[in-house]
Structure formats: C-alpha cells, structure tokens
Amino acid sequence: MQAPSLSELKQHAEKGDARAQYMLAAQLSGAGEKQEAERWLNAAAAQGFGDALYTLATRRLDHDGLVAAAEMLARAVQDGSTPARRLLGVLHAMGLGGARDWSEAVALVTGAAQAGDPAAMRELSMLLFVADRDDEDGANLLATAAPRDPVAGAVAVRRFALGRSHADSASARAHLELLERVQYPHAMSLRAAFDKHASPQRFQPSPPDWVRIAEKLEQEPAAPAIAPEVLCETPPARAFRAVFSPEECEYVIAASARLLAPSQISDPRTGAPVQDPYRTSLTAILSLVDLDLALVMINRRLAAMAGMPPENGECLGVLYYAEGHEYRPHCDWLPPGPELDRGGQRAATALIYLNDEYDGGETHFLVPDLAFKGGAGDVLMFENLSENGDPAPHSRHAGRPVREGKKWLGSTWYREKNYRH
Numbered sequence: 001m002q003a004p005s006l007s008e009l010k011q012h013a014e015k016g017d018a019r020a021q022y023m024l025a026a027q028l029s030g031a032g033e034k035q036e037a038e039r040w041l042n043a044a045a046a047q048g049f050g051d052a053l054y055t056l057a058t059r060r061l062d063h064d065g066l067v068a069a070a071e072m073l074a075r076a077v078q079d080g081s082t083p084a085r086r087l088l089g090v091l092h093a094m095g096l097g098g099a100r101d102w103s104e105a106v107a108l109v110t111g112a113a114q115a116g117d118p119a120a121m122r123e124l125s126m127l128l129f130v131a132d133r134d135d136e137d138g139a140n141l142l143a144t145a146a147p148r149d150p151v152a153g154a155v156a157v158r159r160f161a162l163g164r165s166h167a168d169s170a171s172a173r174a175h176l177e178l179l180e181r182v183q184y185p186h187a188m189s190l191r192a193a194f195d196k197h198a199s200p201q202r203f204q205p206s207p208p209d210w211v212r213i214a215e216k217l218e219q220e221p222a223a224p225a226i227a228p229e230v231l232c233e234t235p236p237a238r239a240f241r242a243v244f245s246p247e248e249c250e251y252v253i254a255a256s257a258r259l260l261a262p263s264q265i266s267d268p269r270t271g272a273p274v275q276d277p278y279r280t281s282l283t284a285i286l287s288l289v290d291l292d293l294a295l296v297m298i299n300r301r302l303a304a305m306a307g308m309p310p311e312n313g314e315c316l317g318v319l320y321y322a323e324g325h326e327y328r329p330h331c332d333w334l335p336p337g338p339e340l341d342r343g344g345q346r347a348a349t350a351l352i353y354l355n356d357e358y359d360g361g362e363t364h365f366l367v368p369d370l371a372f373k374g375g376a377g378d379v380l381m382f383e384n385l386s387e388n389g390d391p392a393p394h395s396r397h398a399g400r401p402v403r404e405g406k407k408w409l410g411s412t413w414y415r416e417k418n419y420r421h
C-alpha cells in the first residue's frame with residue numbers, strides 16, 4: 001500500500017480522522033514545522049488516539065507531570081496502545097503518578113505480551129527467571145520473542161551459551177548473527193561464549209500458558225538476601241557477590257546499547273552536563289521511558305543492596321569503557337544548583353559489574369588505596385558523605401583505564417531524599 005501524500009493526509013486530518021492527524025503531525029515535525037505538528041498531535045490526542053496520547057505522555061515524565069502522564073497512558077491503553085501498556089506498567093511498578101500496584105503492572109504488561117509484543121514477552125520472561133532460572137514459561141516467552149527483539153535475542157544467546165536456554169543451536173546462531181550484523185557492542189563476548197557453549201536441550205516454543213504465568217507473577221519476584229563483604233570503613237564500601245545473573249547482566253547491556261553516547265560530567269562552575277577528557281567512556285542513561293518491569297526490578301534490587309529507598313535513585317547509567325577509556329579521580333558530589341536542591345546530595349553510589357572480560361579498569365579509592373574489580377553480576381556500594389552529611393573526601397575514586405577488552409558497568413547515584421516526586 002502506498003503511503004498517503006501530505007495533501008491527502010491534510011484532507012483527512014481536516015475531516016477529523018485521528019490517525020491522519022497523528023501521521024500528519026509526524027511528517028510536519030520531520031519537516032521542521034513544529035507548531036503545526038503540535039496542533040495536529042494535540043488534535044489526535046483529544047480524540048483519544050493512543051499513539052498521540054503515548055507521545056504526549058512521554059513528555060510529562062518529569063516529577064510534576066507524572067499524574068498527567070499516567071492518566072494519558074491509561075487513555076492510550078484503552079485505544080489499544082502497546083507501548084502505553086508497557087510504560088504505564090513501569091509507572092505502576094514504581095508507584096509514580098499513582099500508588100504502587102505490582103499486580104496491575106503485571107496485568108498491563110501481560111496484556112501487551114498477549115497481543116504479541118516481543119518486548120513485553122521478554123520482560124516477563126526475566127521476571128519468571130528470578131524465582132527459577134530454568135522456568136519453562138520464561139524460556140518459552142524468551143524464545144518466542146527472540147526472533148523479533150534484539151534484547152531477547154542477546155539474552156537467548158547468553159542462555160544458550162550457559163547451557164540454560166532450551167532453544168536449539170540453529171536459532172541461537174541466527175540470533176547471534178543478527179546481533180553481529182547490527183553491530184551489537186557486546187556481540188564479540190556472545191560469540192566467544194557461543195563457540196564454547198554447553199549443549200542445552202532442544203525446545204520448540206509453544207503457545208504461552210497465560211493463566212500459569214499470571215499465577216507465577218502474582219507476587220513481585222523476591223531475590224535472595226545477600227550478605228555484604230566489608231571492603232573499607234572510610235569511605236564505607238561494601239561488595240555483594242553474584243547479585244545479578246549473567247542473563248540479567250546481558251539484559252542490561254542489551255537494553256542500553258542503542259542509548260550509548262559520550263559520557264558527561266557536571267561542570268564544576270554551572271553544574272550543567274558537559275563532555276570532558278576526564279571521563280572518556282560512553283554512557284547510556286536508562287530514563288523512565290526506557291524502563292520495563294525487568295529493569296525496574298533490577299533497580300529495586302540494586303537499591304536494596306545500597307540500603308537506599310529506590311525513589312532516591314537517579315536513573316541507572318550503563319557505562320561502556322573501550323581500551324584506554326577511564327574516569328579519572330573524582331567525587332560523585334553535586335555542585336550547588338537546582339539539581340542539588342531537587343533531591344539533596346549524592347549520598348551513595350552503587351555499581352553493577354556487568355562483565356569481567358577486561359584487564360585494568362578497577363574502581364580505585366585513592367586515599368585508602370583500595371582497588372576493586374567485581375566479577376559479572378557483583379555490586380559495589382559506597383557512601384559519599386560523612387556522618388554529619390558533609391561530602392566525605394575519602395570517597396574520591398576513579399575508574400582506572402581499561403588496558404585490554406571492554407568494561408561494562410551499571411551505575412546509580414542515590415540522593416539523600418526522594419528524587420522522583
């Protein structure tokens with residue numbers, strides 16, 4: 001079918017066709033006619049057109065827009081929008097724009113998965129794997145999603161290489177080759193693991209048993225408690241081993257790959273984010289709009305390790321250091337300004353080591369001269385403030401240069417106060 005011309009779209013839009021209004025808005029926006037684009041986007045949303053409502057909602061995810069965003073997303077869901085279901089699920093799971101409601105979150109995302117959305121299937125599969133890494137429904141959903149979803153594909157290959165997936169080698173190979181073609185930045189690691197894989201059982205994906213899946217996910221998946229290893233008292237630094245599985249690490253890397261951009265630091269004078277040779281890695285910021293229930297759960301588990309309320313956490317940043325990249329000695333404190341006023345100082349930092357296929361790249365605390373390098377799935381947390389709440393000079397640290405290989409790290413800064421609303 002030929003795409004309608006601009007004048008055809010205009011005609012239909014003027015007559016009140018909501019889909020035409022939405023498509024016209026997209027075309028006008030692409031052509032730089034922002035004001036006209038807004039007018040038509042609002043017209044489509046006013047008629048309850050799901051994609052338009054979703055687009056408007058994604059612009060209201062700041063702290064004073066969350067209630068409006070949740071309300072728009074609920075209307076978008078009524079119009080059948082799958083992305084709106086998934087995003088509203090995230091808001092419910094985090095208690096943003098309304099009370100926290102896990103079962104409503106799962107019901108929304110399950111609806112998207114039942115409609116065939118592969119991203120919804122893969123997030124549910126990760127929830128199922130928390131209780132049982134070999135959960136059959138999880139493996140089934142992941143295998144169904146993998147041909148159409150690169151994040152699911154990456155996790156499926158990782159599981160295959162671990163001898164866990166039930167997918168056959170032909171499909172795992174096909175997912176891997178696709179990831180290589182699209183230059184997935186962690187593909188080399190998957191290739192190395194694939195080439196020396198164990199031999200998982202063969203498995204044919206079958207229609208999901210939605211009733212059984214709903215029963216398993218009724219309660220929020222609870223991860224086992226892990227006792228910390230005390231690394232240092234000044235600054236207080238703790239390590240937690242094997243908090244996240246290799247599949248979860250792959251999931252975080254795959255979810256962040258398309259968002260990687262040069263890392264920034266806070267300008268010491270203005271507080272504004274700027275690029276600087278002090279920090280040469282790439283960073284992917286996983287904002288609300290990029291989250292799903294699997295990532296929400298990972299964020300919540302990280303907050304539990306840090307001993308901080310999840311709502312004090314800034315967005316999870318995923319850092320990618322290639323050879324020679326580093327984060328020179330710094331403190332994680334914020335300079336005075338609106339960012340500091342919003343949630344207070346960065347009281348604690350939590351790092352997830354997402355891989356271990358590199359040399360160098362230790363996290364180094366300069367004064368106690370403590371260098372730490374976690375295995376894949378380990379968490380390091382440290383405090384940045386003294387007991388009286390002042391910035392603690394001993395928290396100064398660096399991400400040492402990577403000598404060989406690539407380093408992947410998740411990083412969350414926790415504020416003194418609620419950062420979300």
Ligand SMILES: O=C(O)CCC(=O)C(=O)O
Pocket residue numbers: 319327332349361362363364397398399400409411
């Ligand atoms: O790369 C590292 O090990 C340190 C990262 C870091 O300092 C941070 O995210 O604040």
Ligand SMILES: [Fe+2]
Pocket residue numbers: 330331332349397
């Ligand atoms: Fe830092």
